[in-house]
Amino acid sequence: MSEVAIRINTPEELESLRDKVISARDPDATVVSVCTGPGCLAYKSHLVAENIEAELEKHGLADKVRVSRTGCHGFCERGPSVVILPRQTCYLRVKPEDAEEIVKTTLVEGGVVERLLYEGSDGVKIELEQEIPFYKHQDKVVFGVNKYIDPMQMDDYLAGGGYRALAKALTKMTPKEVTEEVTKSGLRGRGGAGFPTGRKWDATSRVEADQRYVIVNADEGDPGAYMDRGILEGNPHSVIEGLMIAGYAVGSTEGYIYVRQEYPLAIDHVLYAIDVLRGMGLLGENILGSGFDFDIKVHKGAGAFVSGESSALMSAIEGRVGEPRPKYIRTSVSGLRGKPSSLNNVETMANVPLIIDRGADWYAAMGTEGSKGTKIFSLVGKVLNTGLVEVPMGTTLKQIVFDIGGGMRGGKKFKGVQTGGPSGGVIPEAQLDLPVDFDQLASAGSMMGSGGMIIMDEDTCMVDVARYFLDFLADESCGKCVPCREGIRQLVVVLKRITAGEGREGDIALVEDIAEMMKDSALCGLGQSAPNPVLSTLKYFRDEYIAHIEEERCPAGVCKPLIAYWIDPDKCIGCQKCAKECPVDAISGEKKEPHTIDMEKCTKCDTCFRVCPTKVQAVTKITRAEAEKLGAPRQVEEAGA
Template sequence: MAQFKSPADLARTRQRIISRRARKRFIAINASGTCGLAYGSDQVFQAFVAEIERQGLTEQVGVRATGCLGFCENSPIAIIFPEEISYFRVKPSDVPEIVSKTLAGKKLVNRLLYKDGNGKKIVREGEIPFYKHQSRIVFGNNRLIDPKSIDDYIALGGYSALSKALFEMSPEEVVETVKRANLRGRGGGGFPTGKKWETTRNAPGEIKFVIVNADEGDPGAYMDRSLLEGNPHSVLEGLIIGAYAIGSHEGYVYVRQEYPLAVENLFIALNQAREYGLLGKNIIGSGFNFDVAIHRGAGAFVSGESSALMTAIEGRVGEPRPKYIRTAVSGIRERPSNLNNVETWATVPLIISKGADWFTSIGTAESKGTKIFSLVGKVNNTGLVEVPMGMTLREIIYDIGGGIRQGKKFKAVQTGGPSGGCLPESLIDIPVDFDELTKVGSMMGSGGMIVMDEDDCMVDVARYFLTFLAEESCGKCIPCREGIRQMLHILIRICDGQGQTGDIELLEELSEVIQDASLCALGTTAPNPVLSTIRNFRDEYEEHVKERRCPSGVCKALISYYIQPERCQACLLCLRECPVGAITGGKNLVHVIDQDKCTKCGTCLEVCPPRFAAVLILSGEPVPAAPPQGTKVERTKGTQQ
């Protein structure tokens, strides 16, 4: 492939790809994304390739292995274009039927269509509730792209924003456009991207760096992985545009090694971009030079902090620096360095192509555009969702997410990762944007949205995050290391039923000092999960401390499993499955848990058939005396063994 020497070369290549593909149908399978692969999408993809060839349809139908399609839980997913017929949970054995019915003919395979809550079948992807309420301007192209094919990206107009920036705009105009678009960093605090670019652009020095932060560390967030895996060129194009605007000729992508597929697809993308003359010397014949190196992170949450990340790129331990000079002015090797996260970079080409006005027409007054969230936890429709800023939590969780699983009651939604907080039902109608989330004591973070129900204990959740932070703190400064250690001690004590009067207040006192005195943002935000749960669920803490009771039935030291004799149907299931043999009973005999032997693993509750629902979790009350040995079961009407 010859390198592009002018914008016309790029446009011609694009036309050639499009005309070559005209009148061809495509079927997209999410076989190039980690979650899809885990569900066996690759076997489905291979089956399609083989079957289409077998039925002699290779000329008419193209098969595309795409990245994440958002609705991960229903993988493997197959979408047929242009009709957007969507099949879910496709098995390799379904493939011949799909090919002969839908691809060769015009018939649907009904059983693989999406079924809504009322049992109604939905054919088109865009009409499925999960997708209907989204606006997938950044993430939507994933379904049209094989991430290993730069042609797919170019066919969609890829790199035309870069071409426009290089040939029709001055670097200052690019910065100005991003500033006018009011794009704010998608990775954490929401700092204005344009302003950051300007600082680095104006900082003294010839050598400057631009960096993609793909060290997505917030547990429960995976939009950056899905973008890098599924559409690496969009991130790369944004980065090159940013480099041009800032005046940088060297860039880095810092990506977690826990994301092997993202690393792989990124390497391929970089090489293809170099082959096409989109990276390297004299990009598209513009005279602008820029290249990128990949740096794999070796697993440290704190490395996502900008100064720590840059220290790691220098090959040293990724610890935050004690400096009050911003990395935008003094970063990698003390050169001005601009760091943005994956989603931010991927948004840049759209702003350049469609203009700042288009972008500011989406979102709220101070938070423009869309945001990708990972809607996970106890919600019916789990996956990645992209919505305009300002949509309410309720709309996201109920309209898109389909509400809480198993008809349980919503309790909280956790946003912002370990720096964020848990928001209760009373706050579920707030519009989601940077400032609103901060106002209620949480934050946007990178967009994790973990839904919790009545079975989740908020003290346990706080303990969970502090355990995470105790391990992930770099351990350098006293307030963060020792403060987190002591907060975790106290939380473990409370969960173990050993809480003391004054513990909640001590947690608050510690929090204040950790927030005030820590060296970096990991420390200053570390108390947030504790403070937000105390603020919104103080009664749960008090029940643990004063009544030695875990109202959600989570904290093992405070609960007992109990089989209600009147409901037990002696089905033997729990008796057989109990890993420690703590259950006695027999055929026709009521099953009883030996409380001394029980390890509270919860297996009995899990295996007890819902129609019996005999196992209960008790907390804060004594376990009723067991019925005399050999008590026979009372048969419930209509139930059979």
């Protein structure tokens, strides 16, 4: 570590340290920024970094070129990503063995490794990161600094202006002015419903109490959303600085960061950052000589989606079962240990230092009337370019999915986008022009949630998606109140029945009765929003439900009991690929002769469908009725778990 544990006692000392850090760095010096976010790490980007360092050593460049292991760059689809600064040459899908060529060609000779550049579908290669379509259409206000920051290097955060906002808040503004500035910026909570952050702080600060708490919710539980992980792992100081400013604004001396234990790297980075700050006196007593005392504790979550609910999360910090509290009283009035508490999401906190530093007017100039600033989304599913993207509020779905996401994988047809996780809904193709903000998503029957955007194509079954979310919630509900526990149980029963082709007349009405009741009557937000995925799919894709129930047909070819695999003898070239890969030996046929599938043996694992050459496409999914005509046995129970 390069940090020197010098104590910083005044804003002036902070600025002179910053000057020292910046002047010690040559702005034109080459830095190799290697993404070590979760996606890239899975492809061994840590070895990429190691190998580049070794090659630099070999060429005697170790002193001149720095390798920086950073958090997520965003373009996970084509990771590992390596960006050479300051020029911004961007290499994608870099393998550890590419290090030699990168160092030799680019860092020694000043050339470009063509084969590692981005290549669009038109075959054109692009060298600079900001010109790649995926990045070009983004506005990375919060997330863009990730590539400049090694989370284990305090200097990197300081060089970018870190803790300047904190100094400004503590020494030039009153707590009330800080809250007012945040209110004026229009910042709304990035964790779910979008409650105005300033108002939350104001409510917390108004309650008479000997202690108040500020808490960061990093229990990112939405399956398919990982932007909070990206921020906390990649830029932990931004969240900590936001939390400290929040603490000052509401009158708290104790902050908490609640991180799910599934994010060990995020926990390590945060704990390290806190240690460094304590050593510098930036956490503790009399911070920057302002008289403000503040310290932060990290609490690991043990795995419960419902713990994202504010009162449940506070119970968990107190060491108890993370169940929502049966009370009509806001946690801003009575939260952790019965004290006024303000709970804010990771991304919300990361926005705070920017607002204080650059001012509310700058911030409010971005976004829409009711939703200011930018939002980070995890763009995942059947889209071509998967990754974390940041756009101003009000960007249309079409721009996100097609301009940034590059459209659908495999030339498939777009069908819908799921937002808001298990509490959200699916938005259909007809609403692609929807400007994405809190209110527009809500009026379309979904919600912002934490920012997961799961793209679905024609091969996604909407009834199956609804069943998926309810299955998820059956396990993740705390099980306390009747509407949620028993309601979800019955909804799962009905949806399993429908996806198995055993749907009955009246099933849709039953689903709607239970769903409407849950929305109004469940104990907490999880239960109240649990029916959203089924209600929104019923709203926009009702015909798919009807096809399952009335025609025993899954139009997307997903629901196993309703499909069968069949090899078209006119198309099969007898390459034997499917027969070799079939795990249950259900496929037979001579070489160069058409093959056949034994439907009684077939477990519908989809392997044959996937390995059949795209030029041939002899393996076909057929409906249950068609299979029965071909003599297949009728499946009574749903296959699988």
